[in-house]
Amino acid sequence: MPNAILLPALTTAGVSASIAAIARRFVPLGKAATFKEEHLDRRTFLALAAAVSASPLCAEAQTNAAMRIGLSPVFLDDQLSFLNDWRDYLQGRIGRAVRFVQRGSYREIMDLLLEQKLDFAWICGYPYVRNRARLRLLAVPVMEGRPQYQSYLIVPATDRTTNSILDLRGKVFAYSDPDSNSGFLYPRYALMQLKETPERFFARTFFTWAHRKIVEAVGSNLAQGGAVDSYVWETLRLYHPELTVRTRIVEKSPYFGHTPVVARAGVSRAEFDTMQEALLGMSQNAAGKALLKRLNLDGFVAGDDALFDGIARMMRALDARS
Amino acid sequence: MLRLHDLSFRYKIPLRSSVLMLITALVVTASLIFREYDELRQDLATTSGHLGRVLANTLVAPLTHDDPWRAYEIINSPFHGGASESNPQTASLVMVLDANQRVFVATDPNQYPMLSDPSRANTDFYELWQAVAKYNEPDTRAVEVRGSKAIYMVTPIISDGYRLGTLIMGYSKDAFLPRFFGIAKRAGLITLAVLVLLLPASWYWGQRFAKPLVDLAQSMGRIGKEIPDEGDVRLYESKDEIGQLGAAFKNMLQGLREKQSLEREVMLSERLAAVGRLAAGVAHEINNPLGGMLNAISTYRRHGNDDPLAARTLSLVERGLVQIKDTVSALLVESKVQSHYLTRQDIEDTHTLVQTDANRKLVRFEWRNGVDETLPLPSTLVRQVLINLMLNAIQAAPREGAVECQVEREGQALRVQVGNNGDYIPQERMEHLFEPFSSQREGGHGLGLWVTYQIVHQLGGEIVAESVPDETRFTVTLPLAEAA
Numbered sequence: 001m002p003n004a005i006l007l008p009a010l011t012t013a014g015v016s017a018s019i020a021a022i023a024r025r026f027v028p029l030g031k032a033a034t035f036k037e038e039h040l041d042r043r044t045f046l047a048l049a050a051a052v053s054a055s056p057l058c059a060e061a062q063t064n065a066a067m068r069i070g071l072s073p074v075f076l077d078d079q080l081s082f083l084n085d086w087r088d089y090l091q092g093r094i095g096r097a098v099r100f101v102q103r104g105s106y107r108e109i110m111d112l113l114l115e116q117k118l119d120f121a122w123i124c125g126y127p128y129v130r131n132r133a134r135l136r137l138l139a140v141p142v143m144e145g146r147p148q149y150q151s152y153l154i155v156p157a158t159d160r161t162t163n164s165i166l167d168l169r170g171k172v173f174a175y176s177d178p179d180s181n182s183g184f185l186y187p188r189y190a191l192m193q194l195k196e197t198p199e200r201f202f203a204r205t206f207f208t209w210a211h212r213k214i215v216e217a218v219g220s221n222l223a224q225g226g227a228v229d230s231y232v233w234e235t236l237r238l239y240h241p242e243l244t245v246r247t248r249i250v251e252k253s254p255y256f257g258h259t260p261v262v263a264r265a266g267v268s269r270a271e272f273d274t275m276q277e278a279l280l281g282m283s284q285n286a287a288g289k290a291l292l293k294r295l296n297l298d299g300f301v302a303g304d305d306a307l308f309d310g311i312a313r314m315m316r317a318l319d320a321r322s
Numbered sequence: 323m324l325r326l327h328d329l330s331f332r333y334k335i336p337l338r339s340s341v342l343m344l345i346t347a348l349v350v351t352a353s354l355i356f357r358e359y360d361e362l363r364q365d366l367a368t369t370s371g372h373l374g375r376v377l378a379n380t381l382v383a384p385l386t387h388d389d390p391w392r393a394y395e396i397i398n399s400p401f402h403g404g405a406s407e408s409n410p411q412t413a414s415l416v417m418v419l420d421a422n423q424r425v426f427v428a429t430d431p432n433q434y435p436m437l438s439d440p441s442r443a444n445t446d447f448y449e450l451w452q453a454v455a456k457y458n459e460p461d462t463r464a465v466e467v468r469g470s471k472a473i474y475m476v477t478p479i480i481s482d483g484y485r486l487g488t489l490i491m492g493y494s495k496d497a498f499l500p501r502f503f504g505i506a507k508r509a510g511l512i513t514l515a516v517l518v519l520l521l522p523a524s525w526y527w528g529q530r531f532a533k534p535l536v537d538l539a540q541s542m543g544r545i546g547k548e549i550p551d552e553g554d555v556r557l558y559e560s561k562d563e564i565g566q567l568g569a570a571f572k573n574m575l576q577g578l579r580e581k582q583s584l585e586r587e588v589m590l591s592e593r594l595a596a597v598g599r600l601a602a603g604v605a606h607e608i609n610n611p612l613g614g615m616l617n618a619i620s621t622y623r624r625h626g627n628d629d630p631l632a633a634r635t636l637s638l639v640e641r642g643l644v645q646i647k648d649t650v651s652a653l654l655v656e657s658k659v660q661s662h663y664l665t666r667q668d669i670e671d672t673h674t675l676v677q678t679d680a681n682r683k684l685v686r687f688e689w690r691n692g693v694d695e696t697l698p699l700p701s702t703l704v705r706q707v708l709i710n711l712m713l714n715a716i717q718a719a720p721r722e723g724a725v726e727c728q729v730e731r732e733g734q735a736l737r738v739q740v741g742n743n744g745d746y747i748p749q750e751r752m753e754h755l756f757e758p759f760s761s762q763r764e765g766g767h768g769l770g771l772w773v774t775y776q777i778v779h780q781l782g783g784e785i786v787a788e789s790v791p792d793e794t795r796f797t798v799t800l801p802l803a804e805a806a
Contacts, residue, residue: 158432172435172436172437174391203436203437204390204436204437206388206389206390206391207389207391208391209391213391213395217391217394220431221431221432221435222390222391222394222427222431222436223436224435
């Protein structure tokens with residue numbers, strides 16, 4: 001019984017933090033009622049726990065908790081065996097448990113991150129730019145020697161006539177995610193530059209919530225056009241050529257800062273450095289290289305905030321219009 | 323040209339039974355296929371009804387949130403998981419229509435692009451829509467459009483009583499075909515196997531069934547040229563129709579044979595009667611002048627001279643005339659001669675009379691006289707018949723042969739049987755047996771049997787000659803005029 005250990009421990013205020021951590025982890029809320037009998041009602045306990053977690057000691061408590069890393073569909077996040085290997089690798093590097101958190105959209109990952117429920121997250125440049133104040137840039141992936149990527153405008157391979165986005169007027173268009181740069185922000189910006197209104201230009205648009213599915217939607221002709229992350233498209237071409245072969249690239253955007261790995265503002269210096277070192281060091285050893293090869297990346301670099309200025313400019317332009 | 327109609331039953335029956343077998347196999351196969359189609363439809367209704375309800379429920383959210391990609395993933399899910407293309411239970415098309423009957427999303431975006439009017443790509447959907455526009459239950463309903471190659475399962479997508487759209491699942495009937503071909507192929511093989519087993523049996527039974535008919539037909543075909551003998555006609559014996567036919571045919575043959583022999587007898591007796599009348603006429607015509615001539619010779623002797631030449635000449639003439647008289651009187655059977663009734667002794671006397679001839683030839687004579695009363699028959703004539711027959715028999719029997727004679731009363735008739743074991747009389751001679759001068763035997767004038775025949779006929783009886791190798795037998799039956 002944890003209660004038996006808890007009660008004598010509570011008398012010593014000095015170790016209350018560790019007790020709270022244990023209590024938080026082991027006692028389900030329903031069980032809290034049992035504390036009443038021992039002259040410690042639930043409210044008191046919760047107040048105590050809240051006080052403890054707010055104290056500086058909390059960080060220390062969390063060194064034993066798992067490192068929570070949010071993953072979004074900016075890369076092929078549906079390869080579970082790869083994620084397993086990658087987690088094992090990271091755990092070995094940082095000496096702590098790592099927990100990957102996956103959600104269906106960028107927004108959900110961003111919300112978790114901003115609510116401090118994640119420590120790190122691999123997100124898109126667009127939400128990073130929008131929430132730059134509350135995040136810290138940890139690493140940027142390097143592909144083909146540069147920490148940048150593009151947005152591809154793709155059409156079905158059967159379509160031999162489309163030469164630019166302007167040819168897709170009145171067609172069905174697939175975006176990946178409303179918080180995606182390459183899959184949403186850039187195509188709309190491009191249309192705006194061409195003096196078109198993105199909302200009226202297409203007959204219909206829809207979100208697939210993942211870049212990979214943009215390729216599927218366009219390949220099956222469900223959408224007559226789509227905007228996709230060049231990194232995802234190129235990786236798919238490597239591992240699933242049957243998908244990319246059904247699409248044709250019509251336009252390639254200018255280069256933008258690659259999808260960044262960021263830390264929430266509250267992450268400690270030590271944790272930030274450990275994590276950054278783990279990611280950046282992947283290209284330095286065989287195990288890391290093997291994982292990078294599966295990711296189709298050269299490696300991770302620390303990156304410069306200025307990489308995302310282009311995205312920020314597009315964001316401001318679109319924001320100003322609305 | 324040989325027409326099917328003219329074929330022998332030997333071939334017709336097996337052919338017909340083969341045709342029957344084929345027809346049976348076809349009907350059974352057709353009913354199997356029909357049943358399979360029905361079952362497939364039932365299965366389809368059950369499976370797709372279930373699937374339709376699940377999909378329709380799941381599609382509420384994507385429709386409400388205007389999320390075609392999720393809807394696309396949902397409607398594509400029945401195609402994943404290794405369902406083979408040829409499985410008729412796999413939909414060939416799944417489509418979601420929005421509230422305005424435009425394509426929200428379809429598994430085949432090439433043919434049914436988003437926002438398009440599906441009836442423009444396929445006119446099935448015009449009729450389909452007419453059928454389900456008013457249908458507002460959240461249950462799957464099967465719709466068959468006339469002339470369409472697909473069966474459609476339609477499920478309205480309803481949330482909180484409001485119709486968001488319609489889920490349509492199309493099942494290609496073509497996918498049923500391989501199943502039908504499979505069944506037809508299997509049925510065909512089984513039919514073939516059954517035919518291989520049953521055909522020889524059916525040919526055998528056909529042959530067996532046809533054989534009595536064929537035999538009967540062949541036997542009938544012979545009539546006209548001849549009447550087949552009893553032993554020649556081998557017919558199937560049974561009580562069934564063919565057996566009855568055979569029996570009737572045999573009766574007919576018997577009748578024909580009897581008629582033929584009757585005709586022959588009548589002809590024979592008429593001929594003999596004619597000959598008899600002729601002989602009697604001639605005899606009378608000769609007898610009158612003959613009597614005169616003999617009287618003249620007698621008168622001349624009594625009153626004439628003693629010229630030796632004339633006496634020798636007259637004697638020569640008289641001998642010739644007497645011989646003529648003997649022959650004529652032999653021809654002229656006189657039944658009206660008065661004589662006493664037949665006694666046992668009369669019969670015994672005839673035995674004694676022929677004994678000398680029999681002994682000379684060393685024949686074994688078997689004599690049986692069964693008459694011990696006086697019978698109302700003219701004794702002279704009966705004795706003559708007996709003597710004639712017995713002398714003939716002794717004559718015909720070989721040296722040291724056997725002769726038998728049997729006389730007995732049988733009811734209101736006297737029966738005389740005389741047999742010998744000499745050469746038998748061939749058929750062609752039988753026909754002329756009782757005609758005068760028909761004998762080919764040396765020494766006889768050939769009137770014995772003729773006289774016998776005449777006597778028997780004048781007494782109202784009959785004479786029958788039977789001759790087989792080693793036995794020739796004459797049977798005389800004389801009716802008794804009145805009680806003795």
